[in-house]
Amino acid sequence: MKKKEEYIYSRRFLYFFTGRISKAYDEVMKHPDLFRTTVQAVIPGALIFSFVFQYTMASVVHPFLQTVWAADFFSFWGIPALISLFVLKLMRTNFNTEAFLEASILAAHPLYVAVWAYFVPSIIYHHFIVGDYPCYVAYSRMGEWVYLALLGVAGFLLTCITWVWCLTKVGRVKWYIAPFIWLFLCVPGLYGTYLIFVWCT
Amino acid sequence: MNLTRLKPYLPSLFFVLALCVLVLSLWRPHAGHHRMEEGDFPNEYVPAVTWPLGYFEVAPEIENVWIDNVPARVENGRVWVDNLTIGWHQLKVRRGDSIEDRGRALYVTPFGPDNFFWVFVTDVHIARFGKYLREVAENGFKLINEIGPAFVFCGGDVTDYALDSEYEGFLKCRKSLELPLYMIPGNHETYIDPDLDHWSEMFGPTDYSVKFGDALFVAANVLGPYRSWGGATREDLEWIDNQLSRDGKIKFFLNHLPVVYSQTTIYTIFPLINRGEYNTCVCRGTEELLEILRRENAISVFGHWHVFDEPFVYENLLFFHVPSLTPNSKGGLIRWLLGGGMMAGGYGFYIFRVENWKLTYAHPIDIRKLEIVREKASDSVVVVRIRNDHPYPVPLNLKFDFRCGASIDGKPVSCVTYGQVSWVRFDAPSGLTTLTVRRI
Numbered sequence: 001m002k003k004k005e006e007y008i009y010s011r012r013f014l015y016f017f018t019g020r021i022s023k024a025y026d027e028v029m030k031h032p033d034l035f036r037t038t039v040q041a042v043i044p045g046a047l048i049f050s051f052v053f054q055y056t057m058a059s060v061v062h063p064f065l066q067t068v069w070a071a072d073f074f075s076f077w078g079i080p081a082l083i084s085l086f087v088l089k090l091m092r093t094n095f096n097t098e099a100f101l102e103a104s105i106l107a108a109h110p111l112y113v114a115v116w117a118y119f120v121p122s123i124i125y126h127h128f129i130v131g132d133y134p135c136y137v138a139y140s141r142m143g144e145w146v147y148l149a150l151l152g153v154a155g156f157l158l159t160c161i162t163w164v165w166c167l168t169k170v171g172r173v174k175w176y177i178a179p180f181i182w183l184f185l186c187v188p189g190l191y192g193t194y195l196i197f198v199w200c201t
Numbered sequence: 202m203n204l205t206r207l208k209p210y211l212p213s214l215f216f217v218l219a220l221c222v223l224v225l226s227l228w229r230p231h232a233g234h235h236r237m238e239e240g241d242f243p244n245e246y247v248p249a250v251t252w253p254l255g256y257f258e259v260a261p262e263i264e265n266v267w268i269d270n271v272p273a274r275v276e277n278g279r280v281w282v283d284n285l286t287i288g289w290h291q292l293k294v295r296r297g298d299s300i301e302d303r304g305r306a307l308y309v310t311p312f313g314p315d316n317f318f319w320v321f322v323t324d325v326h327i328a329r330f331g332k333y334l335r336e337v338a339e340n341g342f343k344l345i346n347e348i349g350p351a352f353v354f355c356g357g358d359v360t361d362y363a364l365d366s367e368y369e370g371f372l373k374c375r376k377s378l379e380l381p382l383y384m385i386p387g388n389h390e391t392y393i394d395p396d397l398d399h400w401s402e403m404f405g406p407t408d409y410s411v412k413f414g415d416a417l418f419v420a421a422n423v424l425g426p427y428r429s430w431g432g433a434t435r436e437d438l439e440w441i442d443n444q445l446s447r448d449g450k451i452k453f454f455l456n457h458l459p460v461v462y463s464q465t466t467i468y469t470i471f472p473l474i475n476r477g478e479y480n481t482c483v484c485r486g487t488e489e490l491l492e493i494l495r496r497e498n499a500i501s502v503f504g505h506w507h508v509f510d511e512p513f514v515y516e517n518l519l520f521f522h523v524p525s526l527t528p529n530s531k532g533g534l535i536r537w538l539l540g541g542g543m544m545a546g547g548y549g550f551y552i553f554r555v556e557n558w559k560l561t562y563a564h565p566i567d568i569r570k571l572e573i574v575r576e577k578a579s580d581s582v583v584v585v586r587i588r589n590d591h592p593y594p595v596p597l598n599l600k601f602d603f604r605c606g607a608s609i610d611g612k613p614v615s616c617v618t619y620g621q622v623s624w625v626r627f628d629a630p631s632g633l634t635t636l637t638v639r640r641i
Binding site: 043 | 208209210211212213216217220223224227228328329330331362392393395426427428429471473
């Protein structure tokens, strides 16, 4: 008799970050745990990002701005996720809402990781090793925007792929429809992220 | 309904709710104001500027004025300046029963009120780190001092985040400027100081008006806090209305945020900014403000966007968008995203000349395109080499600490002498000019 496989929550991340995207989504579909993933990944990410943003500006800015940056970080995932969910509901596809939202958190991770991939080394290098200026100055004035832009574009393109994959696999949308949902409905929704930034700041 | 089904979504819901509560509770539509009372003028932050044998106006409640401890003649609210040297003077005033020491609150300029020029410099953006921007700012202020306007307005954003270290950097950079510098707060000053209390401790009032002869300058703060868009409340509009209603043959409205401007940056698709025929960063009370400017025919001067330097005419009103003094950004990300170098800018300020109460000169000056080098040729001769790479002449008022006569290619140049100090005044044409100054 085949032994029942032991459930380990962190496997979804292990599979996702080692390139086994499909397996990661399988794991999410088998054992969806949106509560834990939101608490462990998205919310701390948003809070830490707001502090990092403040820290890289070398200032103690008003808590209002910190809140806005946290909201902006959160909305990178939240707005496309809500739009996708709404579209899937309209399409009446047979999918698990919790699993889909959790899988979309994983799908957004390439973009998040890309942003961190600039900030973390830049902070370590500029603040702790060289001590010349905040990394805000480094990317906005000293030309390091190139790294941030390249990583951001790469992360965004990867997110496009993983999100379409998520729509197809977890959302059970036809593979030839999913890119259109992502491109024409979810990506324009990121204008909301821009609006949060512009409106509030 | 089974509430346990909601459990997976609760963290996100609470997080969004918490963000909304925080944003709504912390958001404030307007930055703080520290408006100057009429009776508080002049003071060391907002000094009076006058000319030899000229006057400056004070509030009726000021009964006596002492200039350098010598009683001055006060008639109908005008304080007359007799036999004062060009430069700074100490003021004391009697208001009611008290005598107030106003410090270094009077500057006597060698210009007359019917023909003078002044400078608007903005967006200095002194950062906490880095030497280059500070050098640019320092060179900018040195050049302005050399050009020798009657006075200078600084249009805000002197720091990035209003940190003490940034303010200290700014104060060091402006040290070379011997002229009156009127300060106006910018949106970057509100990052950690939304009430502008700290700003006010350092630079005095955020809203005030000054006159030089019959030229009226109203400096206002229509900022929204935390780097936000601006807007004018009813109270702001009333204050601006009152100040711009003062007598004046030419009126300037000065502030940090663009009231009306032609081009915009990444915000062009944002309806709050883009109003069709024009763009604005004063998003609330725009029409009412424009109505006041229209009624008073006031000329608006502002900064904020760093790069735009073309005057803009809207409904017969003039709007000057002054470029930043330091290159705050290389335009990198923005240029890459939008295919333009909109945010690059820098190295600039504006010179305005007023002749017989008319604006006769208004041009941006790029500090890389203007060089003034003094060389001592002998004990009695100084040669000044001026390189002006602008396509237009630049007005100069060069100060020499001796009585002198000056010429360019043998042709005499206007020289104004007060006491033992002279000012050589002329428009430096495009190209290279050699000015010969001889001690008399």
